[in-house]
């Protein structure tokens with residue numbers, strides 16, 4: 518009887534504490550805010566996966582600053598709905614939608630070809646699109662889905678747009694990675710997860726690949742006026758966990774504690790516009806400040822090897 522009472526009292530105190538501290542936890546989770554007032558009139562921005570979530574809010578912020586924003590997404594109807602909303606809210610009519618499916622290298626090449634034919638410059642490329650917790654599946658080119666979309670798709674897109682970025686310098690490349698990169702491992706003997714697949718880890722591996730790609734890219738771009746940085750947006754209430762019912766339920770239950778997509782976009786915006794980052798490159802940010810990178814994410818030899826393997830897989834020569 519006494520045990521029972523103590524347990525009930527314990528639970529009651531825990532719930533009370535949670536309610537009392539919730540506003541503080543929420544404020545902590547909201548993270549940093551990009552304070553930059555930089556205007557982007559005359560600048561061209563490409564954001565992948567900007568029809569929803571963090572990408573859409575990043576597009577909204579940059580459109581507000583006057584940029585010509587290209588929403589690169591696979592679903593034109595969803596992209597047009599997002600663009601319509603942003604145009605109406607910001608009054609910026611230079612928000613346009615272009616088709617890009619990162620799970621298909623043909624679509625990536627078509628997107629880049631059209632972009633280079635139609636646009637004169639590219640000042641900011643935000644590689645934001647991503648998938649998480651997918652059951653084992655392959656892209657059109659036979660790459661494991663997380664690796665193919667999150668890493669290889671953006672690797673190829675950056676390769677195809679790089680000359681334009683260089684010619685438009687100063688320019689910035691922003692790769693949206695994740696804190697999850699800490700759990701990632703680059704296992705070259707089973708990069709595609711064919712021998713051993715874990716849907717949670719596959720996401721972590723691909724996000725580690727984002728960090729390593731950024732590091733090697735920044736090293737190669739020294740002196741070109743193009744910078745490359747990666748970031749963790751925070752834990753954001755978005756559609757990212759849609760492939761897992763359990764995670765969707767968890768995300769909904771604890772949504773109060775998660776960042777809104779608008780809060781989640783702050784570090785992307787910071788990396789894209791902050792004046793103090795003008796010549797900062799090869800870094801990893803979270804909450805609009807430098808953050809800790811995992812030991813694997815700081816391994817230059819691994820970054821170089823991943824670069825070469827990615828080129829081989831995509832059949833490109835990128836020296």
Ligand SMILES: NC(=O)c1ccc[n+]([C@@H]2O[C@H](COP(=O)([O-])OP(=O)(O)OC[C@H]3O[C@@H](n4cnc5c(N)ncnc54)[C@H](OP(=O)(O)O)[C@@H]3O)[C@@H](O)[C@H]2O)c1
Nearest residue numbers: 566570571591618619620645646647695752753755756757
């Ligand atoms: N949410 C978080 O807590 C969190 C934490 C750390 C890192 N991140 C990173 O933040 C980025 C944005 O995620 P989010 O939270 O905003 O998720 P989201 O709401 O699910 O948005 C992901 C975007 O990527 C697009 N996408 C997926 N596959 C694509 C493909 N094959 N081709 C083109 N676009 C594709 C989606 O398009 P559709 O709408 O057509 O599917 C969507 O626009 C991701 O890189 C994610 O890894 C998020």
